[in-house]
Amino acid sequence: MSLPEMSALFPTLQEVIFVLFALLIAVTSLIAAMAPNLFHNALGLVATLFGIAGIYFMLEAEFVGVSQILVYIGAIATLITFAIMLTRGMMFGRTSAMNRQGLAGAIISGLFFVVLLGIVFQVPWPNVVADITDGEALIANLGALFVSTYLLPFELLALLLLVALTGALLLARDR
Amino acid sequence: MWGNNWNWSEALTQFQMRLGAPEGAARLVAYGLGAVVLVTIALTLVLFLIWVTRKVVSRIQDRLGPNRLGPYGLFQSVADALKLLTKEDITPRNADVISYNLAPVFDVFGVFLTLTVVAWAPGLIGADLNIGVPFLVALGAIGIMSALMAGWSSSNKYALLSGFRVVAQLLSYEIPMVLSMFLPVLLIGSMKLGTISASQSLYLFGFNLGLGWTVFIMPAAALIYFISALAEAEQTPFDLLEAESELIAGFHIEYSGMKFAMFFLAQFMNSFFLGAIAVMLFFGGYQGPFVDQLPILGAFYLLIKAMLVYLVTQWIKGTFPRLRVDQMMQFAWKVLVPLVLALVLWQMIVMKIFSSSWMQDVSILIGNLVVGGVVLNVISNYLRRQKVVTKRAFEPKSLIGVMEPVVSSGD
C-alpha cells in the first residue's frame, strides 16, 4: 500500500479538529443545560461559545468567530455570571433545579432532536464548497454590505442597542 | 530569501519537504516548532521582566533590590520560580474543584494566544490573521472569565469581591481600548498586524528610516490606549483588584504554589504584551533603520521598544497612587469613552472629506492634540484636587470638644 492510499484511510486534520470541537460543544452544552449548579451552567455556556467560535473559524468565517468571542463571552456570558452572583443563584442547591415539566421537557426536546436529525440527514443540501481566496477582501465586503444593502437593519440595530442600554439601566437601577 | 512575501512557516515547511516529509506532517512540525520557540522565549522573558520590575521599583523606592544571586541579582527570579514550584498545592475544602483548577490554565492560555499575532520581523509572525486586531481584543474576554472563575470557585468573599471588580474594570476599559486600537486600523486600512507594522515605514531617498509611526499623527489615541492598557493589565493606578488594604490579595488569594505562579506569569506577560501591542499599533512595530537590509533586526527593535514601554509602566507603578473604584469607573465612562468616540468620529469625517494623505494626517493630528490636551488636563486636575482632599481629611477640633474635663460642682 502506498503512502497516499494509507493517508486516505486516516481522517484528515480538519476532520479530527471538527470532531474535537464537536465533542467539546456536545459535552459543555449538556453541562450548560443540565448541571444543577447555576455557575456550572454559566461555565458550560462559556465553553460552548468557545467551541462554536472554533467552528466558525473552521468554516472560515473569522470575523463572526471573533465577534462571537468578543460579544458572547466578553459581554453576555460575563453579564450572566454577574447576574448569577447578584441574585445569589449560586448558593443554590436546596431546592430542585428542575420544574415539574422535567420529564415532558426531556421527551419534547429529545423528540425534537430526533426529528431535526432526520431532516438534516434526509434533505439533499447544496454541498458546494467554493474557495475563499482573499479573507481580507471578504471582511471588507462584509463591512460594505452593512452600509449598503443592510443599512436600514443596521441603523435599527443601533437604535435597538441604545434602547436596550437605557432600558436595562432604568430597570436595574436601585430605587 | 528574505523577499517581500517571505514567511517563516512556508520556508520551514518547504525545507522539510525537500528532506522528504509529507506536506501535512511538515506543516504540523513547522507550526509546532514555532509555538515551542515562542513559548520558551516568552517564559524566559517573564523571568527577566520580574527582575526588571523589582530592580526598577526598588531604585524608585531608594532600595537596592535583588543583588545576591548571579550578576546584579539576575538569577533571583529563577530561584523564586523554583520556590513557587516546590510549594504545597492547596485546594480549599469548599472550593469548586473543576473551575478552581481550570482558572489559572485559562488565564495563561489567553495570554499565550497573544503570541500568535505578534509581528517580530517582516515575514516572522506566527499567523498573520485577517482579523488580527479584533483577535487581540477578544483574548481579553478569556482573562475576564478566568478571573471570575478564580474569584467564585475559591469560595472566599475577598476573592469574589475582587472578581466583581475585575469584571467592572476590564469591561469598562475594554471599550476605550478597542476604539483606540481601531484608529490606526482605520487609517491604514488593514486589521493584519503584519500589514500595520509594514505600513509604518518612512522612505527618505529610497532608504527606510522606519519612523512613520502612527503615534506621530495620533498621540491621543496612543495615550488613551496606554491608559486603558494599564487598566487591562491591572497595573498600578488601576490595581484595585489586588488592593492589599481592601481585598488582601485579589482574586487569586486562595491559590498557592504552581497555580499562583501561573496567575503571576499571566499578569507579567499580559502587561508586557499590551506594551508590545502598543508598539505594533502606534510605535512602528519592528520598523527601524536598516530593517529592510537586515530583517532580523526587527525582532530586536520590537523587543527594545516593548521593553521601554514596560519600563514606563514600572515607573508609573513606583510613583502613582491607587485610584478608588468610583474614580476608576468615572474616568473610564465620563472621560475616556466620550473622548475616544469623538476621535473616531473626527477621523472618519476627515478621511471622507480630504483625499490627499497629508491633509488627512494634519487634521487627525489636530483632533488628537485637542483630545490629548483634555485627557492630560483631567489627569492633572485630579492630581491637584487630591492634595486638597488629603489636607482637609481630618478635623481634630471635634475631638477636643468631647475630651473637655467635666467642671466639678464644688462639694
Added chain:
Amino acid sequence: MVSQTWYLALAAFVFSCGLYAALTRRNAIAVLIGIELMLNAVNINLVTFWRYGSMAPMEQLSGQVFSLFVIAIAGAEAAVGLALIISVYRTRHTVNLDELDMLKG
C-alpha cells in the same frame, strides 16, 4: 472537508439542549442560558449555509451578516433580560419562574 450535514447535526444538538434548558429549568437565568444556546445553534446554521450554500462566498455574505445581527440582538436581549431578572429579584427575592405567579387568577 467536513460535510455540511455534520455541522447541521451539531447545531441541532445544541438547539435541543437549549430547548431542554428553556423548558425545564426553574431559575430564570438558566432559562436565559438555554435561549442563548438556541440562538447559537441558529448561528451555526446560518454560517454553515453561507459557507456551503453558495458558489460565491466572497460576495454572497447574507449568512454572515445575519449571524452578526443575531449576535448583536442577543446582546441587547441579555442586557434587558438580566436587568428584568435583577429588578424582579429586588422585589420578590427569588428568580425561580414557578414562584413568580402573582398574576395567576
